[in-house]
Amino acid sequence: MRFAIIVGLLLVPAAAQAQEQKGGGGLFGTGLFDGGLFGGSAPEKPGAYVSPSASDLVPAPKDVGAPPLRPLRSYNPIALPKRSGSPIAPKIDLPGLPAYAPQPTPPKDMMRSQATLTLSAKLTDDGPVVSNGLVWRLFAAVPSIDGRPSLIASSENSVADFNVPTGSYILHVAFGRAGLVQRIDFTGVRTRETVVLNAGGLRLNAxxxxxxxxxxxxxxxxxxxxxxxxxxxxxxxxxxxxxxxxxxxxxxxxxxxxxxxxxxxxxxxxxxxxxxxxxxxxxQHAALLTLKLVREHGGEAIADTAWSISTASGDVVKESVGAFPSMVLAEGDYLIVAKNHDKVYQRQFSVHSGENTDVEVTTADIAADQDGSDASTD
Known part of the structure; x- marks a missing residue:
């Protein structure tokens, strides 16, 4: 539209100039406007020209009967047509996979240089290296949040090799009931160190x-x-x-x-x-005794017998039930009491160190009742 207007404006001055050269009264001086179709005389110069806008050229919806535009309030799915006779994809049998596979995380000290810390132990400064029976434990020098030491590595070899980063550690080495705790400052360079346990052994007998x-x-x-x-x-x-x-x-x-x-x-x-x-x-000053309740010396032991052994001062040191109770008693004098079927028998006996023996209590060794009378014998 703008291009047509510009072309028209350019043509008007040219036409006017041509008319003036012919002696006419300009573009609208003669012809149709000069006493022609509209009658009267035409103005000497043309008036202002206003171009219509595009909105003026488009008719309003009410003039053509079209409904007004409304925004969509819902989005309903559109049903797609189904193809008949479409090929079915083949079933693929895949192995079962876990629902979640955690990714391996690199260790915190991966970027730190690591070297080997080799440890061995001796009982004395000039003694040989201990060949077995050692348990090595390497702890962090700084305890954890709960105050407990953090175990870094352990070994049960005679010579322990630890691949650890540079830092300070607390070493504990156990040799039976013997042990050593020592601080080790590892510089990161391959190091071999020998610790001295200052330990020995104890063997006991009697x-x-x-x-x-x-x-x-x-x-x-x-x-x-x-x-x-x-x-x-x-x-x-x-x-x-x-x-x-x-x-x-x-x-x-x-x-x-x-x-x-x-x-x-x-x-x-x-x-x-x-x-x-x-x-x-x-x-040791003691002996092993085996107790028996018999009707006569060398006879068979009577079952279901309860025993009580007291010292000369009356302190009970042992109680037992059975036909052949066996016990070790320290050297000294004792009172042996046997009870069977509501009948009580007793005998005094002296224990001598190293003299293991059988002690017989006969039914003739009847004990006095609490009222002082003797019970009848079997």
Whole structure:
């Protein structure tokens, strides 16, 4: 539209100039407008021209009968036509896959340089390297949030190789009941270090009078730490059988030897030397007794018998039920009481160290009733 208007404006001055050269009265001076179709005379110059806008040329919807435009309020799906005879895709049998597969995360110290920290142990400075029985544990120097040490690595080899980053660590090495705690500052360069445990071994046993060895199945030992006050002692090892080597740090220990489970026990303070096995033999003063209730000496034991053993001062040290109760008693004098079918029998007996024997209580050893009268014999 703008292009047509511009072309018209350019043609009007040219036409007017041509008319003037012919002597006419301009474009509208003669012809149709000069007393022609509209009558009257035409103006000397043309008036202003206004171009119509595009909106003026488009008829209003009400004039052509079209409904007004309304915005969509819902989006309903459009049903697509179904193809008949379409091929069916073949079924693919795939293996079962987990619903979620976590991605492996790189370790925090992946970017830090790692080298080998090699550790070995000796019992003494000039001793050989320990070949077995070691347990190595490497902890972080800084404890965790809950205050517990964080275990970094462990090993049970005689020579431990730890691939760890540069940093400070707390080393704990155990050798039986012996142990060592030491701080290690690792520079990140391959390092070999030997620690000195300063430990040895303790082997225990016991004898009775006459140099005879105590019965091994009845013998056990408890090992305590050394202390001036017995209440401050700490139990290090309990129920240690005889002839077993217990690995301990060098130092003095308090040993309790129990022979049987009644009253036969002895105590001793023993020193353990580093790099050596210390053999300690304690002297027990006790004997093994087997009790029987018989009608006559050498007779058959009577079943369903209850036993009570008291010291000379009246303290009960052992109670048992059976035809052949067996027990280890410390050396001394005892009162043996047997009860069978509401009848009570008793006998005094002396225990001598190392003299294991059978003790017979006969039905003739009747005990007096509480009112002082004797009960009838079987």
């Amino acid at each position: 004898l009775v009078k006459g140099g005879k060895r105590a019965i091994a199945s009845k013998l056990s030992f408890d090992i305590y730490s050394d202390a001036k006050d017995g209440g401050d002692r700490k139990l290090i090892a309990s129920d240690v059988p005889p002839d077993k080597v217990v690995r301990l740090n060098a130092g003095t220990y308090h040993v309790v030897s129990s022979y049987g489970s009644v009253n036969a026990s002895v105590r001793a303070d023993i020193r353990v030397e580093a790099g050596k096995i210390t053999d300690a033999t304690l002297q």
